Amino acid sequence: MMRPGLAFAVTVFGLAGLSGAAIVSSPITAQTALDARFSDAPDAQRALDRAQRRSAQAQNRAARFEARAASASEASAKAQAEAAALAARVQQAEAAIGVAEAELALVQSERRRIDLRLAERREPIVRLTGALQTLVRRPLSFSVLAPGSLRDTVYLGAVLDSTVPLVRESTADLRAELDRSLELQNEAREALANRRGAERRLTERRTELVAMAQRERLAARRARGAADREELRALALGEQARDLDGLVERLEAVGSLRERLAALPGPVLRPSEPGSASARVSDRAGATPPTPTPSATAPPSDYRLPVDGQLAAAFGAPGEGGVRATGLSLIPRAGAQVVAPGAGRVVFAGPYRGYGRIVIIEHANGWTSLVTGLGNLVARVGQDVVAGSPVGMAEAGNPTVTLELRRGGDPVNPLDYID
Template sequence: MRPRTRSRRESLTATIVAIVLAAGLASALAVAAGAEEGQPGDAPGEQTAERSEKEEALKAVRQDIEASRRAEQELAAEIEALRKDRAALNEQLIATAGRIQDIEGNIEAVEDRLAMLEEREDQLRQSFRGRSALLAELLGALQRMGRRPPPAVLVNPDDALKTVRTAILLGAVLPGLRIETEALASDLQEMARLKRQIETEKARFIAQNRDLDGERKRVAALIEAKQQSAQQSESELGEIREKARKLAEEAQNLEELIASIDREIELARSQAALTSRAPLTPRDALGALRNPSRLEPAIAFSDAKGLLPMPVNGAVVHGFGSPDDFGSAARGISVATRAQAQIIAPSDGWVVYAGPFRSYGQLLILNAGDGYHVLLAGMDKIAVSLGQFVLAGEPVGQMGGLVLASATNVTVGRSQPVLYIEFRKDGRSIDPAPWWAEGRTGVGG
């Protein structure tokens, strides 16, 4: 994401959302007005046409409601079937999270294109202001020849372009102004093209957001289904959460928290099995990671280099070891994300902590085995539970909206949500760069 377009895209997003909301409000008002009689003085034909138009609008609204109801029923039936098949449920979770990240990337690309198009449109508008005298002279010449340019000529580039072309064809342009007039016609043609492109991109933006909303509903239903089918009872989960809360209160820093949690949540047997495994070939490792029915890490974390997906789409604002906002060397990486961006697990692992912790805000810690831990901080919501085993690519949380106050050491003064990612080996921070897969989606690609 380019920094120079980020603020324009944020304001653009707000503007488009406002347009969508206004359109929805206008539709609702039109439907409500359908029950009212026409105003006194309206011709019978006009009243009939208006009533017919309102009836069509009401019919469209009812069809949308019915389609939405059918989609929800189909999703509920699908989720109920998946609940009985853990592997299929995991597979759908990972696939849905991948689609969400794809759509988020597409929306960001649309915003980039819109920002560039509107920037060029602004440049042309400023240029037209400096050539208002030329346009006024052309209008005057056409009027003297008996032509009446449309009133919208000063605001509609298509009408203005027709006017300029007409002036050129009729010879109303003085020879000394012909070059300037042709340049004006070229710019007006570009302006008309830009407006059409902008409308197309806005329509694409609205459609992508509609798709995103549908996929978010799906992933929420899948997460709920997985939680309901978990092996542990609510009483057992309550005991684990309470123990983790007490440990977090007692721990003075992350090192103490991780050490105490690992002592309480026994994973030694699985870690020993992982440590004793023979190294896998890249092909075998990738195949193991794609098995949705696994109940422990597919491969040793040290063998997963070049295979793990980034947890979120976004721009890295602090790299490992670079100075953070306080001048200290960053022990992880910080990624500026979209509002409400989907967060996925970068690796297989057991959830050993999920909740608030000191200045980190909402913190998720995964034990990836063999002394490796993955830390994710800065989320607004965490969608997994303590003791749960998660797969690489599985949705584990969601970012919040615009950041109004800092909760971590990397978000001060930033308007976008920022996800903090840290890898640790035997309690020491390590550079995560060697583990990331090429491209955005990693194992889910």
């Protein structure tokens, strides 16, 4: 029968050796493509913090839009708020996928560190375990027949009894690492389950958004007319413009003309007394024109990035040929939801040379936003949007979405105006 001290030592070392071997030879069966998304553990931690922050922001935006939709009295305002709320829910689901991926990457990183430490200890532990197991398997009857062997066995048992506390202490951190490895396995399974749940919610939200866009298109089709003429005019301007800057300038000129026409005074009612009309006209002619107020030149309120993603090029960064960037370039998730950066009116929506599908939004007070690199569009020319309204989705492969903000035709840094 094995002595308690010897049995304990063999059990400890055997468990450590076998468990270490099992961990090294059986890594987490997660998606190895995740390693390419994060360079190291700190990068994954930063991505986790960023994704959690974006998820919370999208959740708050969705709640605000849902409350606005519930309190809206006009059908158009209600529809805009509902679409923006649904787009925010889509972005929340996308951020939840990012959270799950970053958590899984952190688990994998810590798991690899534990595997390396266990691999370093594996060889001496296995050798010692084999020696102890050989000693234990030796029958006690052989020790009796061999001169001095029984005394040696008793002496060895006494030595092991005295060293059990030392063995227990020295293997405590090893056992803790084995326990932590099992915890990481459970955390990895939970992260994968969270990702699958987020992907399922994302699919459901996107299906709802597509159905809403189809309903809006059907409703807009019944009330075409002026919208058709405006869309044809925008497409014609796109064909005539030599480059993207020229297209924006032409659209801004059309927008300025539209604003001036809208600001013209309405018809003067016929006066009840003769002579009063001329007095009213003379008063209007002599009146001083109003001076612009700060509110008449203010940038679009509640301005935001059109998509969640990593910043690839900042405003003013040198590009090919030394040309400085006139906007922000973002690298989002493939097929990510793209929204209107601010409230305004869509004056162009369609493909344009070398820029993929683009959307140009005319804001109040002479501000214009340009979003390029979309894979598909749900926005249409003449549509009024709020900050957060869905305008399309990023491309499916290697997407890059660019945002430009212009004031009176001059590019400005969008980050200076993002809330």
